Amino acid sequence: MGKRILYFLLTNILVLLTISIIFTLIPGTWKYIGEDGQLQLGTLLIFSAIIGFTGSFISLSMSRWMAKRIMGVQIIEPNGRLTEQEKEVVEKVHRLARAAGLMHMPEVGIYQAKEVNAFATGPSKKRSLVAVSSGLLNEMDDDAIEGVIAHEVAHIANGDMVTMTLLQGIVNTFVVFLARIAAFIVSRFVKEELAPIIHFIAIIFFQLIFSVLGSLVVFAYSRHREFHADRGGADLAGKDKMKHALESLKLYSNRMREEETAIATLKINGTKKTSFFSTHPSLDERISRLK
Structure with a gap:
């Protein structure tokens, strides 16, 4: 899930920035600075909410397409000629999806990577994707793979993903709102002829800064939802398989730590200690909660 959140956040920042620039450059669009030269906070808040939620929903609609392109996910066609490994992955995803009460089966894909990872994404339950890495299939046993899926x-x-999008929309609203207030304040300290240019540059600068700070809220929510997904995975595959999957990921993580100087923090296997920038809690905490 970590990579899904990372790509969603990066896409959101870029989309939000693009929309903001377009709205800023169009003359007379949502004029939130009154004729007296003061900010109209009510108008600015509505303006910020429209941009914020538009950006997050555009990012959500692009999430599955972005994941496929960036990760190089090869979609497995259930009715095509499949290898034994591909058949097993599709069978697991579809069986667990039916057990979860999903009316539409997720797309299933595999991407080539040594890392032990998997993620789910998509704009809705009807248009979702579950992708696993070749490293996961090669490193984990059957029960662990089922727990991860x-x-x-x-x-x-x-x-x-939808709940994350709504949260991101709220965060975006405050990012746009606060960035424009900060840009307005900065523009008051320069010459009048330079104020519009400085205001525009400051909007971009502060929006990027506040977007990074706002991502901490999204990361915290992501860590919270991991515990729910672990419990959901235990209900679907069985508590023993879910626990075995987490313990297998921990063993793999420990082995990689011995072979490498560092392990990326935005992967399914998480880190030894949870940080503010982690999308997942530590595996020790997840195993403890599951028990």
Whole structure:
């Protein structure tokens, strides 16, 4: 899930910035600075909410397409000629999806990577994707793989992407709102002829800064939802398989720590200690909660 959140956030920042620039450059669009030269906070808040939620929903609609392109996910066609490994992955995803009560089966894909990882994404339960890495299939045993897939299917069943989008919309609203207030204040300290240019540059600068700070809220929510997905995975695949999957990921993580100097923090296997920039809690905490 970590990569899904990372790409969603990066896409959101770029989309939000693009929309903001377009709205800023169009003359007379949502004029939130009154004729007296003062900010109209009510108008600015409405303006910010429209941009914020538009950006987050555009990012959501692009999430599945972005994941496929960036990760190089090869979609498995259930009715095509499949290898034994591909058949097993599709069978697990579809069986667990039916157990979760999903009316539409997620797309299933595999991407080539040594990392042990999997993610679920998509704008809705009807248009979702579950992708696993070749590293996961090669490193983990059958029960661990099923536990990991159950965890990702639980994210879809829980509607985590839509909930994340609504949260991101709220965060975006405050990002746009505060960025324009800060830009307005900065522009008051320069010459009048330079104020519009400085105001425009400051909007971009502060929006990027506040977007990064706002992502901490999204990361915190992501960590919270991981515990729910673990419980959902335990309900779907069985508590023993979910626990075995987490313990297998921990063993893999420990082995990688011995072979490498560092392990990326935005992967399904998480980190030894949870940080503010982690999308997942530590595996020790997740195993403890599941028990």
